[in-house]
Amino acid sequence: MFEKNQKKVHTITFGCQMSERDAETLTTISTKQGYQRTEHPEEADLIIINTCCVRESAENKIIGKIGQLKKLKQSKPDLKIAVTGCMIQQPGMVEKLKKKASHVDIWTGTFDYHKFEELLSLSEKGEKVALVSEDFSNSKEVAPLAEKGKLKANVNIMYGCDNYCAYCIVPYVRGRERSRPKEVIIGELQALAQSGCKEVTLLGQNVNSYGRKDNFGYDFADLLKEVDKTSNIERIRFTTSHPKDLTDKLIDTVANGKHLCEHFHFPFQAGSNKILKAMNRKYTREYYLERAEQILKTIPEARLTTDIIVGFPGETEEDFEQTLDLVQKIPFSQAFTFMFSKRSGTVAANLPNQVPLEVKKSRLQRLMELQNSRSLEWRLKMIDKEYEVLVEGPSKTNPDLLSGRTRGNELVVLNGNPGLIGQLVMVKIVNANSWTLFGSLV
Ligand code: SF4
CATH class of the missing domain: 3.40.50.12160 (Methylthiotransferase, N-terminal domain)
Structure with a gap:
């Protein structure tokens, strides 16, 4: 009031x-x-x-x-x-x-x-x-207070970025990478748990390099292990994983965690090695594929999501087809797709061979069509199976229904009474489209 x-x-x-x-x-x-x-x-x-x-x-x-x-x-x-x-x-x-x-x-x-x-x-x-x-070095941290009754929260584990991907403005507007000590993070998570928070996403531009520069003596996988044991948060997510730093130790930690969601958001951005090099991403398509396979071999139920840019300067039709090929090869449950956008001050803004807007639009359309059909394939396979869902609130499309998310972060619409909001429930999937699963309470 x-x-x-x-x-x-x-x-x-x-x-x-x-x-x-x-x-x-x-x-x-x-x-x-x-x-x-x-x-x-x-x-x-x-x-x-x-x-x-x-x-x-x-x-x-x-x-x-x-x-x-x-x-x-x-x-x-x-x-x-x-x-x-x-x-x-x-x-x-x-x-x-x-x-x-x-x-x-x-x-x-x-x-x-x-x-x-x-x-x-x-x-x-x-x-x-x-x-x-x-x-940025004079900047002081101000963490938000745990808001009572909030179901989900984002918690920074680090700030800034040192990777300087050629298209990205983030390192210029958020400064160099610096990590928060684990005691501070765990304290914040415990306060959130006490105030009723059920799900936290640990944030960093590249969570996989957490603590490295600050010589903490523990890495992101160690942090996750501890957070899993001591934070009292039901579900712990993290984003973003830079593929170049995605270790077996991290994958094994997620596999063995209780509250750690089996969801890896690791952007591949482009499928051609020539474009990946020009983007300064520091991995190859072969390496990326191997990392995706390693995740699915260790955690078969893991969900993979990604970010993809089309129309980076110099991208030819053959390069773009390599991007489509990765989308065919890797079962992403979702992909966030973007047209390259020139950002002043970044390396890519001044590269020759900028791709015309019409070509970028048409490639984006083709990529989205392919990913939508892949997302649908993935979701249809979930029909008749049961999944744990955190009920988040009324469905946006039909307020008489509820909506929530699986551990893999898939959106689920289900029927049930509003008293279930904030609870973890088991749901059987009965139908699906490319973006949404429809289910009923078990
Ligand atoms: S894309 Fe991500 S990793 Fe690359 S510079 Fe931007 S924030 Fe850093």
């Missing part, structure tokens, strides 16, 4: 789980400053737009969203608008956006979240503020 006259915060997030986690952090800072969360922007006193810059299309959407808020600000001049995150961290971006969006009160990037409280109180005094530090 809202108290009368209590200020309210509404948060809009773009981008990945890392960005969702940042948005949660900023929202938590606002709640400590007396704001109540609201789902309705029109009743908010503070709106936070946490941004993403991984693709140009995301940036265009964000610019549109900022523009839409102008009217609301005109009708409610005391409303504060904060625009934060990866997109703002890019050099020169605030100056560019400020010209179009004078109604924004706070601009801040990914290295200054620990100053958000200060920025918020300055804006409440009527100041317009912008803070985008260039150096």
Whole structure:
């Protein structure tokens, strides 16, 4: 229940789980400053737009969203608008956006979240503020508080990235890789478990290199083992696994874990060795295939998901066919597919032989059609079998039904009463399409 006259915060997030986690952090800072969360922007006193810059299309959407808020600000001049995150961290971006969006009160990037409280109180005094530090090393961690009753949460185990894949802007806007000590992570997970959280996703740009640079003396597999034993969280997921660092030790740890979900999200990005080299991915298609086979040999019920980019500069039809071939060879239950998007400041933005948009679109279409048929094949095989499902809430497509996820992260729609929300139940699959399983309680 809202108290009368209590200020309210509404948060809009773009981008990945890392960005969702940042948005949660900023929202938590606002709640400590007396704001109540609201789902309705029109009743908010503070709106936070946490941004993403991984693709140009995301940036265009964000610019549109900022523009839409102008009217609301005109009708409610005391409303504060904060625009934060990866997109703002890019050099020169605030100056560019400020010209179009004078109604924004706070601009801040990914290295200054620990100053958000200060920025918020300055804006409440009527100041317009912008803070985008260039150096991540002065950044201090602010972890979100465990929100009571929240079923699922994202927890960073590390920040930043050192891999410099040629297409990716992340290392430029999130700084160098640094890991959080296991005691801090386990403490956060235990607090989440106590507050009712059932599922946690451990986040890192490359979780497989966790702790390596910080010389912790333990690696990601060791962390998982300990988290499995001591966190009291029912389900533990992790993302993203860079294929180059995916060890047998990690696969064996997942195989022997109790709460560790048998799901590996490890992006292959391209199927041609020439393109993988140009992308600076540091593995070959043969190596990737071998890793996928090793996972399925050790954990036959494991689910594999991936990210794929089409139309990287220099990609020929033959290179693209190598990508299709990997999708044929590996039983991915799902693939996130993207057209290459030029990001200023990355190596790939200046490479010759950029692929025309029409060619990229047609390749993306062909890839999606193939993956959809592969996803369907995979899901049809699950019919008549029973799976553990965490019931998450009403189904988005039919609120009379419930929806949840298997340990392999497949979406399941089932019938059952709302009292099951938050519980782990056994479900028999009775039907499927490429994206959804339909089941009934066992
Ligand atoms: S591993 Fe590559 S794709 Fe992933 S965040 Fe780092 S640079 Fe980007």
